[in-house]
Amino acid sequence: MRSIPSIEQLRQRPAMLALETRYGRAAVVAALRAEAAALRNRMTGGATTADAAGAIEQGAAVRLARALSPSLRTVINATGVIVHTNLGRAPLSRRAAERAAALAARYTNLEYDLAEGARGRRDVHANHLICRLTGAASSVVVNNNAAAALIVLAALAHGREVIVSRGELVEIGGGFRVPDVMAQSGAILREVGTTNRTRAADYAAAIGERTALILRVHPSNFRITGFTERPSLDELVALGRRFHLPVAEDLGSGWLGTGSDRPAAPGDEPVVSRSIEAGADVVMFSGDKLLGGPQAGIIAGSESAVSAIRTHPLMRALRVDKLTYAALEATLEDHVTGHAGATVPVARMMALTPDEIEPRANALADAAGAAGFDASVIDGASTIGGGSAPGSALPTRLVALSHPSLTAAAIAARLRAGEPPVIVRIENDRVLLDLRAVFEDEDDLLIAALRNLEGRT
Template sequence: MSDLRQLPSVDRLLSGPVALELIARYGRPLVLEAVRYALEQARQTIRSGGESPADGTLLAEVRSYVEAATAPTLRPAINATGVIIHTNLGRAPLSKAARAALEAVARGYSTLEYDVEAGARGSRSVHAEALLCRLTGAEAALVVNNNAGAVLLILTALAAGREVIISRGQLIEIGGGFRVPDVMRQSGARLVEVGTTNRTHLRDYEAAIGPETALILRAHHSNFKIIGFTAEPSVQELADLARRHNLPLVEDLGSGALLDTAAYGLAHEPMAQESLAAGASLVAFSGDKLLGGPQAGIIVGRRDLVDVLKRHPLARALRADKLCLAALQATLLHYLRDEAVREIPVWQMIAMPLDTLEARARRWAERLSKTGVQAEVIPGESAVGGGSLPGATLPTRLVALNVPSPDGFAARLRAADPPVIARIEADRLVLDPRTVLAEDEEPLLRAVEAAVRS
């Protein structure tokens, strides 16, 4: 009990210079909460037979408490995994122009829904629609908050209470538990499965069409491949079938692309403009994957159908905000100016020459070897990621570190500020230069050097 009496009062701790400095930075309520917490922890220690902590020890705990309480959980990270569109790390990094556009509209008022020429209310859809139509050949376009929302809006507005035909081989699940059948049920549409997992023919679709059919849905496999004994109608074949029966054909591309990935040694990822040219009525795809922009669900296609989507109440619940639209507009302008490969980080990484990767890796290895760690440049593979081009890789050069405990070393890198996310291969920690932004190179190397010293 005497030890408990030795503990300082709340007021005494709050009135000292350390606490006053913390109050100035974090506010009195949070510091008061931290002081009470530290004192309660001290009481429990004393009751368990421990000694009464000194004031300095208590204040150190108070500082740790408030710093932990105010530390952001969403913060920048360095991606050294070699996975370009890393869903867990925020998918596509934005270009400098997109970041500048986002910051410009964030710091004040904007023309989000204001027509400057008319001096009256305008529409937020204009900020990306004209660019999307020009780039894809669509008649109209709509942007919502993500591609799952885009698919949900299409099915709800065009097929609620009616049937949607889809191949069994396209009833996909992607990261985060997103399942096409679940979204279809949520929309109120009735799922009509045709064909088998590996083979679906045009005749299977035609046999399923009836008076309750609202549309045909084609979903890109996105994050897996079916190989071997397979069959699947093309977009053009399905479009011709849908047209004969006066039905819309909707294609969910998932990632989607506006540039041909085959030009960079990868398999061909379906492009929105190709699907529309082949006859798809509506195409939905993501903004933050191969497009290289912010999170968004992009719908392009027939004007009459897009107008129905725009008028549906769900469109307001799913609409994109000013930050998304500003960054998306800036991203699309890179494509219009034919500078996407030069300016958009995702495409910079995809197109990065092997000799550039080799030079960066050797520079890193030479510097890190001076810390005493064995650093070796080895051949490796980078992945596109983000549900794009499953199984496809790009040749790269890795910096392989021989450290006593790769898992422990990786944990120390994750504890850095900013955290460095690497990968482990063959019991070695490896760093892939392909996904490390130029401005992140020095912080990465310092984090590795600190991890070696610790």
């Protein structure tokens, strides 16, 4: 035990002094004490060490890195899923990231009226851009689309009935279901129709004195095919007008439509502006899916409906901060000006063709082969992800990898353990790398990751 130096002696070692600069004295001392105690226990059990100080120093450095290094890290998304919920959904455009970073470090007019020199409203930010893109009279932004559904129902139907088709009572991921969100809003769910067939007459038959709202939910993360029927939004709007009821539509992914700056429509995703044109009083959609912006729930619609939502007490709990507004405005500006196809990563990745991906895939396969892998370029399919356009596949070119001494699971695990971590998919005991969602400046990092992995086999 005498070979273990004192904590003060250990702290004075150059490596520990350097770590103090980064982590602070208290954290370094705590790590040294923990490692010294662990070594003392091992030595009591019969273990020996020629360099106790070095062992403690090394262990303390690892302990500090694990405890105090950021847990949120960048990863390389080689899965082929563009809007990958587990990987943070839409990556921001350079302009959006720079706008958010610039405003993050300064005071802003988030809730200040510069013309009047008095308190203003934060919900004015991005409003004109949202209205221009959707054709809505007004809009408001909350922190995600589930929050949008919650506050819409709370503001327009608390304590009263909301009519919704049984086939639209979706689970939105993570175990969260539309009926559960509705229950938290205080609205009363009134299911109509069946899972596969619901008619406008079913909605009409359910309308009564307690009815407050007709809700239509786009089933963005699943498809029911075959013997099905579903009333159009036009039919529901006509029904709402007949009975003087507002109609809300939850679009989920938020497709703005096809233009010269945007790729072709994914699957049968509805266009936000068409829902507004059809007469929906409120439309809800996500900011971080097909729009390609930050996480946000965007609510667009009539002035009267949005005003009721804007002034609801829940708005205080669900409002977004200056960083979200900054990134959202920058993203919306690119859609308004027609630059989104070139600047917004989600739009750019969706538009990539197999011919554009193939040269990069060939280069990666060649590098992998030189590093000892069996590598080939094969046809495959990317997906949009994020609960958008289920069943829609984007043709792509994949790099298929195998190794004589490693299983596909082992390759994937080692790639995840690298720096930066690389996330792949596995099919038929082969690792598949799809470059659709890999930024071009990450190609060299991906090649280096494969070379480093071969060096660790």
